[in-house]
Amino acid sequence: MVRGTDTKALVFDLVRALERTSRAELVKRTGLTGASISTITRRLLDEGLLEETGRAPSTGGKPRTFVRVAPDSRYAVGVHLTRTDMVLVLTDLLGAIIGRTRRELPTDPGKGVGQGCLRETVQEAIAEIIAGTGIDNTKLVGTGVVLAGPADRGLPGTTSATDRDELRAALERSTGMPVLMENDATAAALGEWWVSPSGRADDALVVYLGAGIGGGLLVGGRLQRGTSANAGELGHVCVDLNGPVCTCGARGCVEAVAGPQAVVSRALLDPDIAGPAGLGAQVGSRGSVEADFAAIARAAHLGNESARRLLAESARALAVAIRSVVNVLDNAAVILTGPSAAGAGAVYLRAIESELKLRYGAAASRPVSARLSQNCGTAAALGAAAMVLDAAIRSS
Template sequence: MDPTGTNLPAVGEYNQAVVLDAIRRRPEGITRSELAGLTALSGMTVTNVCRRLLDAGLVEEHGTRVGGPGKPAAVLRLNPSGGFAVGVHIDPAAITYVLVDLSGSVRDHSRTGTPTAGEPAAVISEMAEAIEGLIERSLVDRSRILGIGIASPGPVDVENGIVLNPPMMPNWHLVPLRRALGEATGLPVLLEKDTTAAVVAELWFAEPGSSRDFAFMYYGTGLGTGIAVSGEVVRGIGSNAGDAGHITVDPHGAVCTCGRRGCVGYITVPRALVERAVLDGLLTADEAGDPDDMGDVSAAFHRLAALDAAGDPRARAIMVDTARSLARAIVVVVNLLDIDEVIFGGPFWNPIATSLLAELPEAVWSDPALVPPHPVRLVQSDIAVDVAAVGAATLVLDTTFSPRPSALLLAAD
């Protein structure tokens, strides 16, 4: 098997992916005749595809169903243990690993600190060891691992599997991560921008009939946006779409690294909130720690969130201002895309979710710049474990299941 990401197991051609996807989306089970009617494939094609899926252990027969004259029909269901995928999310604060089964359920996960000052080669070696440990601890059959998905801060070169120059990771410049991790593990590897991976996860777990047009506001060490339109991930020509961090929301705000004032991705991120908490006398300099150490920033950010939850008015003022700044950026995104849902998540979102979601709806709906006449839902992601890590794993599954011809082949190195 080619470890560079060019040879995910050939679960097959287009018809096979269509059938497998249809079975996955009906956990209660589906018969072959129902599959034929749903997919518009011939009965013979469905029968042949189902035989291959059964032989591969990807689906199972669970009882029978009477649907008309003749003998009862066998009911097919996805076999969650028929295959697994590993998801890895690299963030300047931590590296998260998840192991998911074919249904997308997280079987196991772990997290380690990200040695931002370390050499990429050493970090990749540690990543490979962590992945092997995750697989061994979960007791799954390693031959059933379909591949590894990596969610990385952008910008990334998805076609060639290269991490270009992520913020707050100074040594990670032009790192061929896909090839290196593939060689270290012997498994196929896919690379995706972290915000895009989050959108992949949301689409994967979406209920039938749910919104397929949304933005994902990703709140990590930085702020990013992932986009879905008509049920498809919007990646852009270089797979780096969604960088909304430089939307100006406060023309009199702090000067961003880009030279402008009041960029939303500069004034609303955890490090900025901690710095304001120090200026407002809410945290001491010792409590805030080193602003360039994401471990220190994370600890101080959680202290700030706890103070807000306890009712401290100064912490509350910081959260209200943050919500209003985010709302201005959200209005720009909603106006641009004409979407009806914004989903929030990311490694730093949960501590402030309740506080911000109490402010955001009114701040968005009352903004005179809001154009679309339809309601806009603002919700938190239902994915409990790190959404980008889960998205990276479901990227592997999506490549396996997807009935879109363009998604069935991976570019060669």
């Protein structure tokens, strides 16, 4: 992620994305002088963020020394809170998951999750995952907590920004570390960039399928936030002027037409899908929207034609929305991620690839790549941890 004049962060990002490189290569890629690169690299080595890893064969002069990120020099915890559960990961500096756990959130019927109970549950889970991995606690740089977007949505069972601030303050007191908060789709985009090889996610639309449809936007290696921190909110692109009313108040948003919750609602009305998929009487009967959607995807995979048609219709609508965004932004890549993409990703990816061939100027320009993330199930939690690691590098 290019960060303007933050040369230290720029050099670190390049080393991380290239996996292993030399000072000479850093000079070539950054345009900085050899003396500047040597100074910055030495600082990163002294802070333990980089480590030297062998030399290139000598060609007559001084052999080049390679450097890489020291993965065990920093760690972070990422927490993804949904309405029904939370997923936690603990990652090293390269985003590799060292520990992972999932907990259901305790709820009171009709009242949701009590704020005090939520704080205690999250605190206990963070302490548990740290203890379970056995890492050096002095290398922990903080915790990231992400929620279902958009950014102004409250915590599970709560409604106000004050609740979020109270949770952050309570976690900072209990862990003694910084706590950052973000929406899940934006965090997932940052996480995808953090773990991707050089150039693979620098200009990308990251599409997040959870209970709904979200998105994050990477341009020139920078995470775009927008004036209300909701840049890339793909779910509210209109695909049907006369479609159903969305939760945002508009008609025909792709989330209302074809999001996972909309798919589950339609499946419940079709006995040819609801029965074979084992759906209950209402949305979320299997524990969450994502669990219901996964059951429909399994039924489709096992040959249920009605389920296949339903997913294909959803995928086509999402693909049309993605094409519209790519036409405007001219992204180099589309990355599909999120828990609902884990089971149905192949169906959606095919539709996206087909639709991208119809984008403006497709015949005369470089193809837009479309791919499925390797971290669909933990994308938001991984992004939460990456958010903390990124902030630590910039502030150190």
